[in-house]
Amino acid sequence: MNQYIDIDKEYQIRLNSNESYIDMDNNIMMEIKSNLSTIELHRYPENNMLEIRNLYAQYAGTQSENIIVGNGSDEVIQLVISNYISCGKKVLTLDPDFTMYDFYTDLFGGNVVKYKLGENIVFNLDEFIKLGKKENIDLIIFSNPNNPTGLSLSNNDIIKLLKIFPNIPILVDEAYYEFNGESMISHINEYKNLIVTRTLSKAWGLAALRVGFLISNKNILEKLMKKKIPYTVNSYSQTMALTVLKYPDRVIENSKVIIDNREKLLLQLKSIEKDASMEIRFYPSKGNFIFGRTSHKYALLSGLNEKGILIRNFSDDTFRITVGSQLENRKLLNVLREIFIYQVVEEYAK
Template identity: 35%
Template sequence: MNNNWLRHTIRSFEPYHVPEIREHTVINANESPYNIFDFPAVKAEFLKQLDQTPSYHYPDPFAEQLRAALADYVSCRPEEVLVGSGGDEIISLIVNTFVNPGDTVLIHTPTFDIYGIDAEIAGAKVVAVPDLPGYVRNQEAFLKQEKKLQPKLTFLCNPNNPTGELLPLSYVEAVLQASPNPVVIDEAYLEFAQQDSIISKLGQYDNLIVVRTLSKAFGLAGLRIGYAVAQKDVIEALSLPKLVYNLNVLSQLVGRIAMAHRDDILAHNVPPTIATREYLRNQLNALPGVTAYRSAANFVLVHVPDGPAMVQALSRADICVRFYKAADLQNCLRITATTMDVAERVAAVFQQEVSHA
């Protein structure tokens, strides 16, 4: 193919490559270990409603019933919610709604890659503020850049992926107050953080956009249900570049059922995940040369003396984790907190590898 056919902002991009996974214990993508259809009431309701769901009709373009259920969950109005195919689509919609070529997008690093990728595709200039040692965000430097650059878009992941760090709401508000433009707060992992959502401040900030998902705490990564929460006129703007039928009927159905049973699902899924996360962090921090950073998400970022060797040791034990090649994450592994038996296996591999080092 003639490379000149490509949009110039993606000519140097490498195709997204998902490495082949041979291991059977896969804890590299922050997926939940819990299947929503293992809840008898959920499964029964799904099968009942599935019989009444025709495949030949297009889905509701704005998923109105799911939109209302999600609004009830996060305590806002339905018109302040936009549903999409995962948080990734919501982030793409935000960038495509607001960013012109040459605009500045402010992030910190390390954080979720998609913010910078989508911004670069749109032709934006991405400014990244490095974290402090220990993967703590440099709040002072970030706020200084916010005030100086007045970026067209600002992204903050809270809790942050891949570090797990949680920012206080007071700081998030300080960033909102410093910017005249949209500030995106990605709360994909908030259910594990035991902190209130910035959505509670929605009425005070017309530049606030919150990204949420049902992929993590609700275990619906395969259904691809994400949503944005913002003031009504912002939601209407985000709807402009949206594909007409962006969320299929089955995802809308399961999302509604998940919201109807949300208390039971969260009570079942979240506490053991947090307990496993803390067990994993404490066990790994007890090992010499290993640092497992504090996390408010469903994963732990771990620094080891020899990352590739640890990844290979885990692979030999039939365990797949996320390993990073980026300079600011050198020798770091991100390990999803799933079940306690998996965490015990991971800790045993670390113990054995460290003892042989």
């Protein structure tokens, strides 16, 4: 089955990319527009990006010299994989997880080793360690909270991994940190194999800018910077990021609102799961999304598609729904009730 039934359709509600539904504050937007007018188009972008690093360091509780700024966290993730992975080397990650880990590993000739979370979305640290040792892995990468399941690994488990594999770089992708609140950034100088990535695309609501961060210790940063391409973050993105980063309270406040909506949405989804006449399951989440599973994919995707609602479909029996606004969530829930509780059409069971 294709990821989307009708990819060219104009969807009224897009709950497929884990974007923030909260638009930019009007006052901040006016400040952005004013600052954009100062850009000199005949000049290259700032390459050092010290101001951005300083502001993000204050927010993240670290130092500017521990930060690399990239064109989205995708760029800095690729930078890590390109440094540690070559033909025949192995990356250990979770299954499922962010698909770009597989893409970049394959790009540089490496092999992906996957630890399956299973139907109940359970992470067993001992089994993960056993797999890593058995496969003699060269790099460990996982998103935390996990995308797409919403599972969150504890800092204690991650610290155990860092100690068990002291010579293996471990990248913790904290793209959804703001919806969870637990971070490994405070440990970057304590564990010399720890790398953390962050982004402005999710909680900060700046997906259009493509601004991401890598946070690690001096030795790792020196190694990575030797392969980093210059001028990858354009002046418009830098200017807008600089403006928005001056208002961290905004993202903290917005994240609380999204978390509250997530929990309310999950409660209603679990109610649908309980009353459904066709099998469907939803999982708790620490992201701005909720992971689900159903053997009635055709019913789900057809019903949502008909109502102009787009979610993220995966190739197996799973899917992911981004937490939307209260209005978007209500419309989603009404359609799901129609599909799985009130109106069961025979062809949906295909």
